[in-house]
Amino acid sequence: MDGLEGMDEIVQEFLVESHENLDQLDRDLVALEAEPGSRDLLSSIFRTIHTIKGTSGFLAFSKLESLTHVGENLLSRLRDGELPMTAATTDALLRMVDDVRSLLSRIEQDGTEGAVDVSGAVALVEACLNGSAVTAAPAEPAPVAEPVAEEAPKPAAKRRTRKPAAPRAPKAAAAPAEPVTAPAPTVVAPPVAPTSVEAEHHPEPGTENPARRTAADSTIRVDVDQLDLLMRLVGELVLTRNQLIQRASAEHDMDLLRMTQRLNLVTSELQEGVMKTRMQPIDHVWSKLPRVVRDLSSMLGKQISLEMHGKETELDRTLLEAIKDPLTHIVRNSVDHGIETPEARRAAGKPETGLLRLRAFHEGGRVVVEILDDGAGIDPAKIGAKAVERGIITSAQLAAMPEREVLMLIFKAGFSTAEKVTNVSGRGVGMDVVRTNIEKIGGTVDLSSVPGQGSTFRLTIPLTLAIVPALTVECAGERYAVPQISLLEVVSVDASRGTTAIEQVSGAPVYRLRGRLLPLVDLADVLGLEGKRRDGLLNIAVLQSEGRTFGLILDRVLNSEEIVVKPLSSRLKGIGVYSGATILGDGSVALILDIQALAAGALSSEGAKRAAAVEQHTAAVVEAEKLLVAQVAGGRRVAIPLDMVTRLEEFPTDKVQHVGSREVVEYRNEILPLVRLSQHLGSFDDGTGERLPMIVSSRGGRSVALVVDRIIDIVEEGVHARSDVDDIGLLGSALIQQQVVELLDVRQAILAADPHFPLDPILPGDPAAAYDPAAAAAEAFSLEGISL
Amino acid sequence: MTQLATFTLADHLFGVEVSRVQEVLRYQPSTKVHLAPAAIGGMMNLRGQVVTSVDLRRRLELPGAAEGSEPMNVVVRVDGEVVSLLVDAIGDVVTVSDELFETPPETLSARERALITGAYKLENRLLLALDIDRAVDVG
Numbered sequence: 001m002d003g004l005e006g007m008d009e010i011v012q013e014f015l016v017e018s019h020e021n022l023d024q025l026d027r028d029l030v031a032l033e034a035e036p037g038s039r040d041l042l043s044s045i046f047r048t049i050h051t052i053k054g055t056s057g058f059l060a061f062s063k064l065e066s067l068t069h070v071g072e073n074l075l076s077r078l079r080d081g082e083l084p085m086t087a088a089t090t091d092a093l094l095r096m097v098d099d100v101r102s103l104l105s106r107i108e109q110d111g112t113e114g115a116v117d118v119s120g121a122v123a124l125v126e127a128c129l130n131g132s133a134v135t136a137a138p139a140e141p142a143p144v145a146e147p148v149a150e151e152a153p154k155p156a157a158k159r160r161t162r163k164p165a166a167p168r169a170p171k172a173a174a175a176p177a178e179p180v181t182a183p184a185p186t187v188v189a190p191p192v193a194p195t196s197v198e199a200e201h202h203p204e205p206g207t208e209n210p211a212r213r214t215a216a217d218s219t220i221r222v223d224v225d226q227l228d229l230l231m232r233l234v235g236e237l238v239l240t241r242n243q244l245i246q247r248a249s250a251e252h253d254m255d256l257l258r259m260t261q262r263l264n265l266v267t268s269e270l271q272e273g274v275m276k277t278r279m280q281p282i283d284h285v286w287s288k289l290p291r292v293v294r295d296l297s298s299m300l301g302k303q304i305s306l307e308m309h310g311k312e313t314e315l316d317r318t319l320l321e322a323i324k325d326p327l328t329h330i331v332r333n334s335v336d337h338g339i340e341t342p343e344a345r346r347a348a349g350k351p352e353t354g355l356l357r358l359r360a361f362h363e364g365g366r367v368v369v370e371i372l373d374d375g376a377g378i379d380p381a382k383i384g385a386k387a388v389e390r391g392i393i394t395s396a397q398l399a400a401m402p403e404r405e406v407l408m409l410i411f412k413a414g415f416s417t418a419e420k421v422t423n424v425s426g427r428g429v430g431m432d433v434v435r436t437n438i439e440k441i442g443g444t445v446d447l448s449s450v451p452g453q454g455s456t457f458r459l460t461i462p463l464t465l466a467i468v469p470a471l472t473v474e475c476a477g478e479r480y481a482v483p484q485i486s487l488l489e490v491v492s493v494d495a496s497r498g499t500t501a502i503e504q505v506s507g508a509p510v511y512r513l514r515g516r517l518l519p520l521v522d523l524a525d526v527l528g529l530e531g532k533r534r535d536g537l538l539n540i541a542v543l544q545s546e547g548r549t550f551g552l553i554l555d556r557v558l559n560s561e562e563i564v565v566k567p568l569s570s571r572l573k574g575i576g577v578y579s580g581a582t583i584l585g586d587g588s589v590a591l592i593l594d595i596q597a598l599a600a601g602a603l604s605s606e607g608a609k610r611a612a613a614v615e616q617h618t619a620a621v622v623e624a625e626k627l628l629v630a631q632v633a634g635g636r637r638v639a640i641p642l643d644m645v646t647r648l649e650e651f652p653t654d655k656v657q658h659v660g661s662r663e664v665v666e667y668r669n670e671i672l673p674l675v676r677l678s679q680h681l682g683s684f685d686d687g688t689g690e691r692l693p694m695i696v697s698s699r700g701g702r703s704v705a706l707v708v709d710r711i712i713d714i715v716e717e718g719v720h721a722r723s724d725v726d727d728i729g730l731l732g733s734a735l736i737q738q739q740v741v742e743l744l745d746v747r748q749a750i751l752a753a754d755p756h757f758p759l760d761p762i763l764p765g766d767p768a769a770a771y772d773p774a775a776a777a778a779e780a781f782s783l784e785g786i787s788l
Numbered sequence: 789m790t791q792l793a794t795f796t797l798a799d800h801l802f803g804v805e806v807s808r809v810q811e812v813l814r815y816q817p818s819t820k821v822h823l824a825p826a827a828i829g830g831m832m833n834l835r836g837q838v839v840t841s842v843d844l845r846r847r848l849e850l851p852g853a854a855e856g857s858e859p860m861n862v863v864v865r866v867d868g869e870v871v872s873l874l875v876d877a878i879g880d881v882v883t884v885s886d887e888l889f890e891t892p893p894e895t896l897s898a899r900e901r902a903l904i905t906g907a908y909k910l911e912n913r914l915l916l917a918l919d920i921d922r923a924v925d926v927g
Binding site: 235527566570572 | 817818819820821822823824825828830831832833836837838839840842867869871924925926
């Protein structure tokens with residue numbers, strides 16, 4: 001058993017498979033005796049031996065390969081009727097099988113072929129092939145090998161008697177009688193435990209098993225339907241558990257709570273376990289790609305080397321099935337459009353052989369599959385021009401689009417950049433189908449490209465579809481589930497602002513989210529619901545689909561829970577707003593919203609015009625930036641662009657420690673350097689409160705905290721700044737909500753706390769850019785005559 | 789001879805083949821499916837299975853049921869899927885002779901005639917044989 005642990009996984013798999021094959025082989029061989037000429041049986045045996053041969057060659061088990069090689073020759077001739085099936089050939093075949101088995105046992109023991117001698121079996125089979133054995137056949141089946149040796153096929157027979165002796169030298173005497181008479185079960189025994197032959201010899205069938213169980217019996221094959229059924233049942237269990245937990249937490253019964261906790265744990269583990277049984281390595285899908293790439297590249301006259309990393313990465317079998325076509329399409333596309341011809345590559349100073357690299361790995365509970373090529377890359381300018389030409393977007397929209405989004409245009413319907421339509425791509429099935437199929441299973445597609453250096457497609461796929469995390473929401477008294485995968489955040493606007501927070505741009509409702517205009521979709525409108533709950537409080541689920549972000553207006557956000565996805569009845573598939581149904585904790589049914597469809601329906605049906613209006617407007621208003629206003633010593637108010645704010649925290653004053661001249665606090669196992677804004681801005685009032693409110697800014701893994709006296713508000717408006725301040729650490733002042741607020745030079749403040757904080761460099765002649773990250777944020781501070 | 793599970797809708801007595809019926813249930817709370825065809829009653833939780841129901845009154849264009857009345861469910865199998873038929877009340881299983889069978893009577897509405905295969909003339913009333921497949925095909 002120990003030998004197994006260190007054994008290479010491939011060898012392990014090979015052994016399992018081969019043992020199964022051998023069992024089949026034994027049955028076939030026995031059946032063959034009853035039906036000597038059966039082509040079917042011979043073909044089946046041939047295939048089995050062929051499989052073993054192929055793999056053994058690959059794994060460099062040379063004895064196994066040479067033995068199966070001759071066996072395969074003999075079988076192919078038998079199958080094709082070139083040689084008659086005689087007792088001698090049967091013997092030779094059985095002998096071969098026995099030796100194969102010995103070799104496999106040996107390999108299983110220590111990973112090598114050891115001292116197993118196969119020359120006897122090889123010679124026997126060769127004799128059959130040469131026809132010499134055929135004539136001697138009638139004499140062959142004699143149980144004792146010695147007399148046979150005197151006849152014509154002398155070398156063959158002799159060697160045959162010698163062979164079994166080799167692996168178990170201690171007791172050679174017992175060997176000669178075995179091989180011919182009782183083929184299958186007996187000969188396997190010797191390699192198992194050569195040391196205790198005495199004991200082993202009699203209970204042979206028994207000793208055979210322990211050795212084999214290590215590989216062949218440690219896995220079983222299970223009907224996929226059975227697994228699906230198990231998954232369904234686990235789904236029910238998860239639901240029941242959810243219901244029980246809900247009920248138990250209302251009961252205040254400690255014992256019941258404890259029990260449900262246990263049930264909760266066990267269910268989670270069971271769920272995980274059952275999900276694992278449905279997992280298959282991505283290699284199942286990848287294994288076809290080398291052939292695809294080879295055929296395609298030779299057809300196109302390209303040289304491509306295909307690398308695959310992370311073949312063993314596992315995901316649910318239904319998902320594997322679903323990504324097969326999109327993946328193949330992307331690979332074909334990369335071969336066809338990505339990688340250049342050898343001439344073009346030489347001209348570009350690249351190696352003639354192009355590289356196509358597939359990488360699969362787990363990341364944050366999801367599977368990422370990357371398809372990278374070192375080809376010509378994708379030129380955003382070309383994509384943009386084509387998209388405008390095809391009428392997918394307007395040139396105004398294009399001008400306002402970041403480069404990344406321009407690239408993503410290739411996933412739009414009706415887009416194909418192939419300059420000539422080849423029979424490879426450009427058959428009308430485009431990247432839009434790839435994206436649709438990936439998003440259908442809750443995945444995302446991303447694309448990055450450097451012209452001249454290649455492109456990378458990145459598919460992010462959930463591990464499983466059956467049970468997904470979701471947010472339950474309420475709209476007009478009905479509950480719906482929103483898959484977490486599409487959810488970016490939930491924004492709640494309180495009653496005082498709720499009624500005014502929604503603005504109209506060309507008749508389309510929008511909400512300003514951190515300076516960007518978020519197109520809104522009202523779920524109640526989409527569903528045609530009456531009697532909306534509108535007490536001013538506004539809940540917006542910020543969702544993402546097809547690279548676009550939009551807000552869904554809801555009445556209430558209820559809960560975050562794992563839901564079991566149930567397919568919709570065929571009677572409801574046409575509606576297009578729901579992607580499935582689920583049963584909630586209280587046993588009622590809730591529909592799962594199809595975010596993709598909602599986005600498509602609500603954002604595009606009213607035409608590109610409206611979207612364009614929204615986007616253009618976005619460009620116009622971005623300078624209305626959100627600012628965080630805080631109070632520092634002396635009642636002074638300072639404003640900080642919200643973009644620079646990662647979190648707001650509060651620490652007890654006594655948590656502050658000194659490192660050299662700096663002040664720090666320990667936070668999430670990190671040292672967080674502080675800067676007291678009051679001091680930074682020239683006040684000496686220390687802020688003697690017991691707790692220190694802080695504005696934390698993080699970037700590139702570093703964080704700093706700006707200590708203030710009080711956080712006042714977040715305001716969002718075009719700032720009319722004035723240049724009358726020429727003070728340390730400030731950029732100017734502004735009138736915000738009838739109050740004078742000083743605009744903090746955040747850059748300087750942050751650097752005072754951590755000189756190595758990764759800020760973007762100041763662009764010469766553009767004081768505003770000093771801010772970053774968003775140039776938009778800086779625009780708010782774009783002041784005239786301010787000296788930094 | 790044919791065995792039919794019977795139920796009433798408005799004042800009509802309907803029957804469906806017993807072999808197609810999985811079970812009959814009292815009123816079950818269900819979730820409305822907005823934007824669905826009008827004849828879709830909703831979706832309900834049948835022992836962990838989500839089952840869509842078809843409101844037969846609406847499907848047959850019969851007047852709506854009285855306020856507050858709770859429909860019962862005749863759960864039938866259609867193409868490997870389970871669908872519930874919402875009916876007023878559930879009746880007995882009756883065995884009818886094929887000799888009593890006649891084509892749909894003219895007195896029925898066009899919609900009703902389209903969804904029934906015919907009528908069995910029982911002693912005191914007509915038993916309308918519902919065509920399940922067409923009835924649930926609300927497309």
